[in-house]
Amino acid sequence: MKLNVYELGEKLKELGFDFYTGVPCSFLSDLINYAINEVTYVMSTNEGDAVATSAGAYLGGRKSVVLMQNSGLTNAVSPLTSLNYSFKLPVLGFVSLRGEPGLNDEPQHELMGCITEKMLELMEVKWEYLSKDIEEAKKQLIRANETIENNETFFFVVKKGTLDNVELNEQKLKNVSNKIIETKNSNDELSMRLNVLETLNKIKSKDTLLLATTGKTGRELYEIEDAKNNFYMVGSMGSVSSIGLGLALGQKNKKVIAIDGDGALLMRMGNLATNAYYSPDNLLHVLIDNNLHDSTGGQFTVSHNIDFVQLAATNGYVNSFYVHSVAELEKKILEWKNNPKLTFIYIKVKKGTNPKLGRPKIKPFQVKNRLMEFIHEK
Secondary structure: OOEOHHHHHHHHHHOOEEEEEEOOOHHHHHHHHHHHHHOEEEEOOOHHHHHHHHHHHHHOOOEEEEEEOHHHHOOOHHHHHHHHHHHOOOOEEEEEOOOOOOOOOOHHHHHHHHHHHHHHHHOOOEEEEOOOOHHHHHHHHHHHHHHHHOOOOEEEEEOOOOEOOOOOOOOOOOOOOOOEEEOOOOOOOOOOHHHHHHHHHHOOOOOEEEEEOOOHHHHHHHHHOOOOOEEEOOOOOOOHHHHHHHHHHHOOOOEEEEEEEHHHHHHOOOHHHHHHHHOOOOEEEEEEEOOEEHHHOOEEOOHHHOOHHHHHHHHOOOEEEEEOOHHHHHHHHHHHHHOOOOEEEEEEOOOOOOOOOOOOOOOHHHHHHHHHHHHOOO
16 A cells, blocks of 8 residues: 555645645655645755755745655754754655665665654654555644644655655756846955945835844844844854745745855855746845855855856856945845846955844744744735
8 A cells, every 4th residue: 555645745735735845755756746746846956955945935924845865854954953943934844764774775875764763853853654544644744734833843754665656747847047147347345244234224125025144144134123024044054045045936025135145155055056947036145255254253265266146147047246335236136126036146245243243132933923924914
């Protein structure tokens, strides 16, 4: 007996789960095929990005499902523990059990097959083995949904041979390409990061959401103005544009600005390709580059060797701009607001920050709650 995936998917849809993302695994291929065929599915480049994209979709009001192989669970540890847990951003996960003891599997799965369940428990993620019986599986989904509605993440561990066959419909892939690129053509003004954030905050409107990457970027934005349409990310370094992608896809009537840092973007550059492929017009990705890890003592990054503007363009961002000053930054953002297309903006800044910089006094889950309230205000 195998589980009828279509019935499983329809029960998930009935419970409100209509946004899926993940990275393929042969044990989960039939559920992935169902998601691609029947609902919204974002093909992520790694599992951590998938979790962050799911979290962003949840912020936008979409109940989300993330699919991954258990080897990829290791990629997802950072967002699961520091994003989903800290902000109480629940996600429903399905993780395969490659390397299950007694199963003849590839050697690279041997250790993960022994520790998958233990990893979930250590991360305080509630979980169950997914039943092959559809009626029992539906009951499991109801229990999982109750956990999600309590703002807790829930994972199903899926053993080999659990899912019945679902044929993948013909995939019509779209081609994405850069339309406008403007590279460095004059000297940089080299403002402080604080001045860039002041500019972003000044010109945001009532339909704009500001997502600040982890570290001093979020702390500085908080000191400029603690607003309910601001999101101060903690942990899950490199995930801000993935959150922005999920949020932009889930809330197309809002303008989403993902404020990134050079060290953070270097950590998860694969999401540039995902952002470009799904290409939400309402997403603006701003990179503030100071060539260092400011929050940990000023250690250098290798950003001086990277042409981020060209990189974003090559991945397929519609617009990719190098701006040399906060005045130029303001002009480009206003142009994006008037004619929104997926846009990347790069600005280089001076090193340093206020030595007495404080930290947000509001807890992460409170930031999440009021942002969601702001999004859904009439």
